[in-house]
Amino acid sequence: MAEVNLVEAVNLALAYELEHDPDVIVLGEDIGVNGGVFRATVGLEARFGAGRIIDTPLAEAAIAGVAIGMAAVGLKPVAEIQFTGFMYPTIDQIINHAARMRNRTRGRLSCPMVLRSPSGAGIHAPEHHSESPETLFAHVPGLRMVIPSSPARAYGLLLAAIRDPDPVIFFEPTRLYRLFKQEVENNGEALPLDACFVLREGRDLTLVSWGAMLQETMAAAD
Secondary structure, eight states: OEEEOHHHHHHHHHHHHHHHOTTEEEEETTOSTTOOTTSTTTTHHHHHOTTTEEEOOSOHHHHHHHHHHHHHTTOEEEEEOSSGGGOGGGHHHIIIIITTHHHHTTTSOOOOOEEEEEEOSOSOOOGGGSOOOHHHHHTSTTOEEEOOSSHHHHHHHHHHHHHOSSOEEEEEEGGGTTTOOEEEOOSOOOOOSSOOOOOOOOSSOOOOOOTTHHHHHHHHHO
16 A cells, blocks of 8 residues: 555556556656656556557647547557647537447447546646636536546546546546645546545535535534
């Protein structure tokens, strides 16, 4: 069991799936030698090779489209979009193709892909590096929208997202990347995607939160 922060937990989950499933491919801008903007993929190219850790051009629509094509032929791509502000060029690919793959083909094809992206404000970045467009994707039938709130949940939920037979949008709160550490057992145990976590029982009020706002919500509850 290791004590890791959220970005390290993401790296652990990616490495675990790459090691245990030869169909998993990671692709995105600067994710290879550079290890990504926030170093979420650091060391993966050296360990698994450039054939599975693929540096792409700066073309978000193409990244999403290539990932969909990979998924359609049986691979399990994990594509990184550098910031959620750059997700908008992917919308046609994600909504019109990835999300509809299963229903459009009457179940003949599925689209087992993950689209990861650093999300949210709190790191003094400009506006297109600080967006939180999760509601755009949460309302799309055929998509799962996941935003972890801790290192342990990031690890378990990313494992589940990669193993899911349908497309998953996985936003990682940049404010939490290195905010705190948690003990995470690198045992490949996934967490359920279709469940919430009840952190405190009560009788008077229900507070619902996700991602970085969980810290603020718990402070408000106190």
